[in-house]
Amino acid sequence: MKSTVVAGLFATGAVAQGGPWSQCGGNNWQGATTCVSGYTCVYVNDWYHQCQPGAGPTTTLRTSTTKTTSTAGATSTSPSRGKFKWFGVNHSSAEFGKGIFPGTWGKDFIFPSTSSIQTHINDGYNTFRVAFAMERLVPNQLTGSFDAGYLKNLTDTVNFITSKGSYAILDPHNFGRYYDKIITDKAAFGSFYTKLATQFKSNSLVVFDTNNEYHDMDQQLVFDLNQAAINAIRAAGATSQYIFVEGNSWSGAWTWAQTNDNLKGLTDPQNKIVYEMHQYLDTDGSGTSTACVSTDIGVQRVQSATNWLRANGKVGMLGEFAGGANSVCNQAVTGLLEHLKANSDVWLGASWWAAGPWWGDYMYSFEPPSGTGYVNYNSLLKKYVA
Numbered sequence: 001m002k003s004t005v006v007a008g009l010f011a012t013g014a015v016a017q018g019g020p021w022s023q024c025g026g027n028n029w030q031g032a033t034t035c036v037s038g039y040t041c042v043y044v045n046d047w048y049h050q051c052q053p054g055a056g057p058t059t060t061l062r063t064s065t066t067k068t069t070s071t072a073g074a075t076s077t078s079p080s081r082g083k084f085k086w087f088g089v090n091h092s093s094a095e096f097g098k099g100i101f102p103g104t105w106g107k108d109f110i111f112p113s114t115s116s117i118q119t120h121i122n123d124g125y126n127t128f129r130v131a132f133a134m135e136r137l138v139p140n141q142l143t144g145s146f147d148a149g150y151l152k153n154l155t156d157t158v159n160f161i162t163s164k165g166s167y168a169i170l171d172p173h174n175f176g177r178y179y180d181k182i183i184t185d186k187a188a189f190g191s192f193y194t195k196l197a198t199q200f201k202s203n204s205l206v207v208f209d210t211n212n213e214y215h216d217m218d219q220q221l222v223f224d225l226n227q228a229a230i231n232a233i234r235a236a237g238a239t240s241q242y243i244f245v246e247g248n249s250w251s252g253a254w255t256w257a258q259t260n261d262n263l264k265g266l267t268d269p270q271n272k273i274v275y276e277m278h279q280y281l282d283t284d285g286s287g288t289s290t291a292c293v294s295t296d297i298g299v300q301r302v303q304s305a306t307n308w309l310r311a312n313g314k315v316g317m318l319g320e321f322a323g324g325a326n327s328v329c330n331q332a333v334t335g336l337l338e339h340l341k342a343n344s345d346v347w348l349g350a351s352w353w354a355a356g357p358w359w360g361d362y363m364y365s366f367e368p369p370s371g372t373g374y375v376n377y378n379s380l381l382k383k384y385v386a
């Protein structure tokens with residue numbers, strides 16, 4: 001998984017010019033520092049300068065990092081201004097140590113770094129999906145009481161985000177399961193949301209995500225769990241918040257229209273349901289490879305979901321997406337975001353998978369300052385902030 005793609009492209013010498021989207025500078029960089037025709041070497045951060053579309057001097061530009069792509073009229077990949085309601089990053093770490101419950105803070109799991117969140121806010125992002133484990137919040141049973149320590153840390157993270165005016169998506173990263181067993185008790189599931197909503201109902205910048213990636217479950221059960229969560233959240237008095245529902249088959253956008261068509265029947269008295277889908281661009285769509293299938297795979301994979309949303313008068317959020325640090329993925333991700341933006345009547349936003357203090361050299365890590373995804377995609381993603 002460790003990504004060596006970008007460094008490998010020009011690791012062989014200082015002769016060649018950098019190709020599209022390749023690295024062209026940064027601390028300790030040994031390769032080419034100029035780009036092929038039509039591309040400009042753009043300062044991204046101290047560790048990374050990148051060949052981005054656009055005419056101009058082929059030397060490194062230190063300033064105006066994200067504005068330099070506008071001059072290449074022929075370049076269809078140059079994004080225009082975004083109008084997403086939500087655009088941001090998953091912060092994943094509080095759910096780490098799956099299976100080790102409750103586990104030890106600082107060893108098995110940790111909460112997101114507020115300074116990293118602040119960096120993302122400074123970059124312009126306004127939405128953070130905060131993953132957590134239901135087994136840590138309610139250790140004994142779904143209907144049980146919250147663990148005070150875990151709740152406090154989760155609440156501190158949420159409050160940090162929303163005190164800055166950003167949205168915090170509460171993401172029980174549980175796959176429709178509790179201690180690895182598919183949740184079938186809808187009333188108990190609802191009671192979890194009663195407690196969660198009671199806790200956060202006065203904070204309108206909180207978004208309730210009903211659960212991360214249901215999969216291999218009865219389709220009616222997925223419907224029922226989502227509806228139970230919606231009913232409980234509203235009954236608890238949380239009426240201003242958006243609710244993100246997720247679907248079966250890992251909430252994949254590419255299979256949504258076939259698999260999750262029944263979810264169009266979900267109802268909310270506040271009419272604030274958003275369909276959260278996920279989409280990765282590797283062969284099996286699992287988000288486990290640095291490679292993307294093709295430069296237009298992003299658009300291909302979400303097109304049917306776009307059609308489904310519009311045909312049914314629904315709105316969606318691409319709650320997880322990512323791509324490896326290479327030119328094919330860079331173009332595929334650009335195409336994906338352009339498509340979402342062009343259809344922003346039905347796609348309200350997107351959030352990258354993922355940041356978190358413990359991702360290390362993970363191929364998609366958006367943890368500043370040196371996560372592979374952050375280094376390679378921040379300058380692109382920043383262009384889409386709300």
Ligand SMILES: *[C@@H]1O[C@H](CO)[C@@H](O)[C@H](O)[C@H]1NC(C)=O
Pocket residue numbers: 105149150153
């Ligand atoms: C909460 O965070 C504090 C550090 O701020 C840590 O000492 C404590 O163990 C954490 N507790 C839980 C349950 O996460």
Ligand SMILES: CC(=O)N[C@H]1CO[C@H](CO)[C@@H](O)[C@@H]1O
Pocket residue numbers: 092095096173286287288353
């Ligand atoms: C796509 C991806 O990497 N998903 C991972 C997200 O993090 C959880 C753990 O929190 C993993 O189980 C997933 O594989």
